[in-house]
Amino acid sequence: EDQVTQSPEALRLQEGESSSLNCSYTVSGLRGLFWYRQDPGKGPEFLFTLYSAGEEKEKERLKATLTKKESFLHITAPKPEDSATYLCAVLSGNTGKLIFGQGTTLQVKP
Amino acid sequence: GAVVSQHPSRVICKSGTSVKIECRSLDFQATTMFWYRQFPKKSLMLMATSNEGSKATYEQGVEKDKFLINHASLTLSTLTVTSAHPEDSSFYICSAREQFGEKLFFGSGTQLSVL
Numbered sequence: 736e737d738q739v740t741q742s743p744e745a746l747r748l749q750e751g752e753s754s755s756l757n758c759s760y761t762v763s764g765l766r767g768l769f770w771y772r773q774d775p776g777k778g779p780e781f782l783f784t785l786y787s788a789g790e791e792k793e794k795e796r797l798k799a800t801l802t803k804k805e806s807f808l809h810i811t812a813p814k815p816e817d818s819a820t821y822l823c824a825v826l827s828g829n830t831g832k833l834i835f836g837q838g839t840t841l842q843v844k845p
Numbered sequence: 846g847a848v849v850s851q852h853p854s855r856v857i858c859k860s861g862t863s864v865k866i867e868c869r870s871l872d873f874q875a876t877t878m879f880w881y882r883q884f885p886k887k888s889l890m891l892m893a894t895s896n897e898g899s900k901a902t903y904e905q906g907v908e909k910d911k912f913l914i915n916h917a918s919l920t921l922s923t924l925t926v927t928s929a930h931p932e933d934s935s936f937y938i939c940s941a942r943e944q945f946g947e948k949l950f951f952g953s954g955t956q957l958s959v960l
Contacts, residue, residue: 779938
């Protein structure tokens with residue numbers, strides 16, 4: 736069964752304190768792993784797509800990496816405006832469906 | 846990036862009424878659109894997949910007669926919650942896939958409150 740598990744569920748950081756969010760997955764025929772940012776009351780905002788193990792992508796303070804079993808979203812020197820829920824999702828090659836994890840809610844305090 | 850417009854952003858209705866939510870891809874054609882439901886502090890739950898010009902495919906446990914989906918054009922899909930009840934109160938989000946890509950772009954969501 737296709738499944739996505741994110742950890743931790745919630746994370747509190749001080750401004751400038753770097754950390755990583757984890758996304759573990761099992762999927763039949765990975766067509767892509769996606770990271771999204773979601774602010775309260777808003778739809779998810781696309782961040783990254785990763786397609787194969789070893790791939791890395793960066794955007795400002797965020798860096799996403801992928802292995803055969805998990806993905807990490809590294810946040811370097813976060814700022815309060817990085818506070819949001821970060822969602823990981825995998826696109827199943829067998830079903831064509833995008834399956835989401837439960838998200839990690841990040842709070843960055845000044 | 847591509848833009849998906851969802852309207853309305855918030856709706857309050859009385860129990861028993863029907864509510865229509867629109868989802869438009871503004872700058873690209875979307876042969877496939879998806880409808881999700883999200884409960885507070887929970888992840889997105891796929892309700893149905895909508896393909897332009899054909900009937901929607903519903904996920905197990907989703908009542909197709911309650912949640913009517915129409916995808917009449919390459920840029921518009923609608924979700925109608927029929928005879929809404931308080932338990933239908935939720936955050937509904939649509940998304941659209943690029944015609945020749947894997948990325949999904951999301952609307953801003955609709956908060957439905959049924960009194």
